[in-house]
Amino acid sequence: MTKPLGxxxxxxWLATAISNLGDGVSMVAYPWLxxxxxxxxxxxxxxxxxxxxxxxxxxxxxxxxxxRFDRRKxxxxxxxLRGILTIFVGVIVVLNKDSLPSLNDxxxxxxxKTNWALYSTLVxxxxxxxxxxxxxDNSAQTLMPSVVDQENLERANSRxxxxxxxxxxxxxxxxxxxxxxxxIFLPFFFDAFSFFIAVAxxxxxxxxxxxIEKDAPSEKINFTVEIREGFDWLWAHPLLRPMAxxxxxxxxxxxxxxxxxxxxxxxxxxxxxxxxxxxxxAGAIGGTxxxxxxxxxxxxxxxxxxxxxxxxxxxxxNLIVGLTSSWQVVWxxxxxxxxxxxxxxxITVSLRQSIIPPALLGRVNSVYRFFAWGSIPIGxxxxxxxxxxxxxxxxxESALRAPYLISVALGLILWALxxxxxxTARIEAARQSA
Numbered sequence: 413m414t415k416p417l418g419x420x421x422x423x424x425w426l427a428t429a430i431s432n433l434g435d436g437v438s439m440v441a442y443p444w445l446x447x448x449x450x451x452x453x454x455x456x457x458x459x460x461x462x463x464x465x466x467x468x469x470x471x472x473x474x475x476x477x478x479x480r481f482d483r484r485k486x487x488x489x490x491x492x493l494r495g496i497l498t499i500f501v502g503v504i505v506v507l508n509k510d511s512l513p514s515l516n517d518x519x520x521x522x523x524x525k526t527n528w529a530l531y532s533t534l535v536x537x538x539x540x541x542x543x544x545x546x547x548x549d550n551s552a553q554t555l556m557p558s559v560v561d562q563e564n565l566e567r568a569n570s571r572x573x574x575x576x577x578x579x580x581x582x583x584x585x586x587x588x589x590x591x592x593x594x595x596i597f598l599p600f601f602f603d604a605f606s607f608f609i610a611v612a613x614x615x616x617x618x619x620x621x622x623x624i625e626k627d628a629p630s631e632k633i634n635f636t637v638e639i640r641e642g643f644d645w646l647w648a649h650p651l652l653r654p655m656a657x658x659x660x661x662x663x664x665x666x667x668x669x670x671x672x673x674x675x676x677x678x679x680x681x682x683x684x685x686x687x688x689x690x691x692x693x694a695g696a697i698g699g700t701x702x703x704x705x706x707x708x709x710x711x712x713x714x715x716x717x718x719x720x721x722x723x724x725x726x727x728x729x730n731l732i733v734g735l736t737s738s739w740q741v742v743w744x745x746x747x748x749x750x751x752x753x754x755x756x757x758x759i760t761v762s763l764r765q766s767i768i769p770p771a772l773l774g775r776v777n778s779v780y781r782f783f784a785w786g787s788i789p790i791g792x793x794x795x796x797x798x799x800x801x802x803x804x805x806x807x808x809e810s811a812l813r814a815p816y817l818i819s820v821a822l823g824l825i826l827w828a829l830x831x832x833x834x835x836t837a838r839i840e841a842a843r844q845s846a
Contacts, residue, residue, distance in 0.1 A: 427613035429575040434606025436584015441599035443674035450526040457671040457796020463538035467785035475778020484621040490548035495607030502600030577699020585692030642775025656783035664787035671795030694746035702754030716836035722756040727823030734816030767846035
């Protein structure tokens with residue numbers, strides 16, 4: 413008989429759902445605000461680069477902190493900080509609202525004088541937000557084994573991702589388009605409120621979430637030594653090492669095509685704020701279905717073929733998106749890609765949580781994410797630079813399509829090289845050896 417997930421899990425689930433609802437609202441607000449501040453592909457990519465740069469420069473240190481301090485308190489502190497930053501952005505937008513163009517006019521505006529004061533605010537707060545997100549997300553992933561039993565990890569993670577997809581991508585974006593239609597600053601205050609509710613729920617979790625029982629926080633932290641312990645463990649592992657590098661390549665390609673997605677949606681797909689929000693619901697549909705069926709698909713196909721399927725879906729989807737001008741087609745492709753992304757996460761995150769020693773979980777997880785997520789700001793920078801360079805040689809529309817088409821060839825090469833390394837036999841052998 414399957415064990416219940418427990419009260420603490422459902423508090424964590426509810427906190428995640430509520431905070432992701434706020435994220436879904438801001439998912440519409442931030443790109444449209446950025447595109448109303450500047451129309452430069454490289455500047456829009458730079459804003460995304462700033463938000464993801466902490467994954468490259470702070471992830472390893474975050475892993476050490478996660479293995480030293482109460483993970484629940486880290487999540488509470490970082491969510492509270494993110495709430496304060498979001499309120500600050502909302503206030504700045506209120507003060508600048510009269511200088512911004514009408515959002516629905518942006519589909520026809522390609523030359524707009526950059527509002528440097530507001531743009532600088534977005535970049536700085538995006539970087540600070542990213543720092544908090546790195547520590548918060550690493551703590552959250554290492555918290556799960558303290559909340560549910562090991563045999564429930566896949567079920568718990570898949571249901572968590574279903575909640576994230578439902579609120580972040582299905583309910584949040586349409587609500588965000590409604591709020592931004594009323595006033596451009598409203599989504600930011602809503603997002604901040606969701607963070608504070610999540611803080612209250614996480615703070616109420618019962619139990620100890622300290623990874624090390626001795627009084628480790630009172631000792632001076634030697635970041636170099638402790639990071640090296642996590643790095644050495646991961647690098648010596650025959651499966652997690654290539655898995656982290658493969659995911660890094662996938663994420664780099666994914667963000668290369670997504671660096672200026674808002675401009676692609678506006679100028680190629682000709683989306684309004686509302687249609688852009690509808691596009692966001694594709695991730696919810698695919699993610700929700702993936703959350704419920706990913707464990708069954710993995711059991712039916714095997715872990716290895718499931719990961720190979722996830723890797724193959726990206727270049728195929730990018731080819732279709734790169735050639736279409738229909739937002740409906742992009743919606744379908746996004747739903748499918750999100751489904752296989754959840755399939756990938758269900759297998760790989762649960763694997764890491766079950767085979768990494770608890771005392772090293774934060775550090776090893778952070779090293780894994782350094783490789784897997786550190787490529788994201790690099791991909792954004794490359795994508796924005798590629799589009800900017802291509803606009804001097806081809807039409808702006810062709811330049812916005814270029815990253816998708818280039819990523820097709822690179823994605824197929826990655827699939828051919830990586831799929832043979834992530835087999836079901838190797839994954840099961842790693843579970844057994846742990």
